[in-house]
Amino acid sequence: MRETPNFTGWRATILHRPDTTTERLTRQLKLLGLTVSIQWEPLGAHELPDIVLIDADQGWDDLLPWRDGKASVPVVALLGSEAPGRIAWAMQQGAGAIIAKPVATSAVYPALVMAVAIHAERSAAAKHQQHLEERVRLRPLVHAAVQKIMAARKVDEEHAYSILRNCAMQRRYPMEQVAALILAGAEPLPEAG
Amino acid sequence: MGSAVKIGILYSTKGPYGAIGRDSRDGAEFAMEEIEAAHPGAIEPVYIDPQGHIPAYLEGARSMLRESGCRHIVGTITSIARKEVIPLVEKHDGLLWYMCPYEGFEANENVIYTGACPNQHLLPLFDYLLPRYGRRPYLVGANYVWGWEMNRLARELINKAGGEVLGERYLPLEETAVERIILDIEQRRPSFVLNNLIGPASYAFLRAFRELGARDPDFLPENCPVVSCDLSECELDEIGAGVATGHLSVAAYFDSLVSPENLAFKLHASEHFGPDRHFSNIFASAYTAAKLCAETIISAGTDDPQTVRRLVSGTPLSTVFGPVQIDPDTNHMTLPFHLGCINDDNGFDIVNSQGAIAADPYLTRRRTKMPVRLRIVS
Numbered sequence: 001m002r003e004t005p006n007f008t009g010w011r012a013t014i015l016h017r018p019d020t021t022t023e024r025l026t027r028q029l030k031l032l033g034l035t036v037s038i039q040w041e042p043l044g045a046h047e048l049p050d051i052v053l054i055d056a057d058q059g060w061d062d063l064l065p066w067r068d069g070k071a072s073v074p075v076v077a078l079l080g081s082e083a084p085g086r087i088a089w090a091m092q093q094g095a096g097a098i099i100a101k102p103v104a105t106s107a108v109y110p111a112l113v114m115a116v117a118i119h120a121e122r123s124a125a126a127k128h129q130q131h132l133e134e135r136v137r138l139r140p141l142v143h144a145a146v147q148k149i150m151a152a153r154k155v156d157e158e159h160a161y162s163i164l165r166n167c168a169m170q171r172r173y174p175m176e177q178v179a180a181l182i183l184a185g186a187e188p189l190p191e192a193g
Numbered sequence: 194m195g196s197a198v199k200i201g202i203l204y205s206t207k208g209p210y211g212a213i214g215r216d217s218r219d220g221a222e223f224a225m226e227e228i229e230a231a232h233p234g235a236i237e238p239v240y241i242d243p244q245g246h247i248p249a250y251l252e253g254a255r256s257m258l259r260e261s262g263c264r265h266i267v268g269t270i271t272s273i274a275r276k277e278v279i280p281l282v283e284k285h286d287g288l289l290w291y292m293c294p295y296e297g298f299e300a301n302e303n304v305i306y307t308g309a310c311p312n313q314h315l316l317p318l319f320d321y322l323l324p325r326y327g328r329r330p331y332l333v334g335a336n337y338v339w340g341w342e343m344n345r346l347a348r349e350l351i352n353k354a355g356g357e358v359l360g361e362r363y364l365p366l367e368e369t370a371v372e373r374i375i376l377d378i379e380q381r382r383p384s385f386v387l388n389n390l391i392g393p394a395s396y397a398f399l400r401a402f403r404e405l406g407a408r409d410p411d412f413l414p415e416n417c418p419v420v421s422c423d424l425s426e427c428e429l430d431e432i433g434a435g436v437a438t439g440h441l442s443v444a445a446y447f448d449s450l451v452s453p454e455n456l457a458f459k460l461h462a463s464e465h466f467g468p469d470r471h472f473s474n475i476f477a478s479a480y481t482a483a484k485l486c487a488e489t490i491i492s493a494g495t496d497d498p499q500t501v502r503r504l505v506s507g508t509p510l511s512t513v514f515g516p517v518q519i520d521p522d523t524n525h526m527t528l529p530f531h532l533g534c535i536n537d538d539n540g541f542d543i544v545n546s547q548g549a550i551a552a553d554p555y556l557t558r559r560r561t562k563m564p565v566r567l568r569i570v571s
Contacts, residue, residue, distance in 0.1 A: 008557045033557035
């Protein structure tokens with residue numbers, strides 16, 4: 001942890017019936033610099049806070065506006081139960097950390113730090129995966145463009161590939177995009193370098 | 194109130210941090226004697242000495258809370274001991290009065306913190322040190338959370354200042370084999386050494402560092418000081434007179450402070466402990482915590498911990514630290530910052546001071562702008 005995590009100015013929503021749990025959480029979150037709202041009804045997709053703390057003992061599927069654990073913001077599960085079903089539910093909501101009930105105040109800050117870090121890690125991994133998938137999907141375009149360059153410039157496949165790559169680098173486009181442009185005839189066929 | 198209210202005093206007078214524990218206990222005991230003189234029979238202290246054994250802290254706290262009927266415990270020195278005792282104090286809805294400088298990142302409803310956290314010691318210390326000595330320190334620390342977290346924060350501050358940490362080494366409290374660290378420091382030639390070692394390891398390090406300075410003047414204190422955040426008067430005798438002269442330490446209190454509060458305090462304490470006794474930050478802190486605890490109970494007419502907590506916080510308090518307050522949100526005390534330079538008489542000459550600083554245990558106030566979101570640590 002290179003930089004001390006700081007939650008000053010963050011907005012937290014606690015999805016939990018107001019009781020001593022929400023009181024203790026609110027006190028601790030406020031002294032960590034967060035503003036806190038408490039509700040026991042579904043969270044709208046357009047009113048997302050910076051972090052959500054959710055009752056995993058009694059929570060139901062529609063409380064959060066996302067599915068399959070693809071949380072838009074970091075999630076901390078509040079859990080008294082040890083039932084595997086409730087733990088699984090917490091994970092399905094995308095929880096990156098658990099605070100056991102009754103809440104020990106010393107559990108709050110570590111849970112926030114962990115949930116935020118895990119959310120950031122998951123978001124980065126998902127983005128990376130999406131990028132790779134896109135590239136795989138467009139791979140046939142690259143292949144076709146390489147074939148076109150090989151035929152036009154009378155070079156081998158390796159050479160044609162490096163011509164395409166150099167062209168992409170010069171224009172600062174992804175290879176796939178340059179390949180598509182070449183195939184569409186929108187881009188002049190690059191010279192053999 | 195009918196019978197005397199019992200207050201637990203839980204300090205170790207033996208073990209690797211025995212010198213600190215003895216001063217803590219003396220401070221608390223001195224406060225209790227003052228209270229007894231002013232309000233005979235109102236308060237009855239219950240002393241337990243865990244002798245530096247962690248399980249004995251838990252047993253001691255349990256016995257105080259369950260058998261003696263204490264609802265307040267003044268005590269614990271290390272964070273390990275504090276963390277051990279807190280769950281029990283929470284369970285009994287008691288109040289722990291913790292008075293040592295510590296690494297922060299805690300604000301428990303059942304604890305009153307009268308010791309400084311990093312924005313009251315390390316941050317102002319670095320503000321002072323970096324422009325004067327440079328931004329290339331060497332970090333040493335005790336092999337537990339105090340050393341680790343203080344040095345992590347130091348590294349963060351150094352990185353932000355564009356400096357470089359030249360080395361980072363840890364030793365157990367009782368480890369005195371410091372030669373390899375000294376050699377490493379000699380080779381790397383830092384601008385200063387941040388010392389978060391505790392007990393015998395710290396004392397051995399300061400002795401060896403003096404020898405290093407004797408053979409290479411670059412390591413004399415005026416060129417490369419060893420700076421601590423918790424070294425106090427009560428430990429200098431163990432290190433040896435003159436051994437650590439010229440090195441620096443931070444505290445909210447030094448024996449040598451010239452203030453009306455301290456002059457009155459010392460006059461009174463010297464009657465009890467003799468004119469040669471140097472009072473430390475630890476002594477003053479334990480005294481203040483015990484006294485605040487007892488006086489608040491007496492004026493409240495109850496030892497109900499939540500009532501006491503409410504009454505003691507958010508109101509100006511006059512203490513040996515000067516005028517301070519306990520923040521009702523964090524339960525931490527505002528404290529002044531003093532930087533002391535060790536002298537040949539095993540005391541400190543004060544070289545820099547700041548007025549009372551409000552505690553910011555989670556360092557939430559350091560940045561005024563919206564914080565940068567957490568990034569993935571690679």
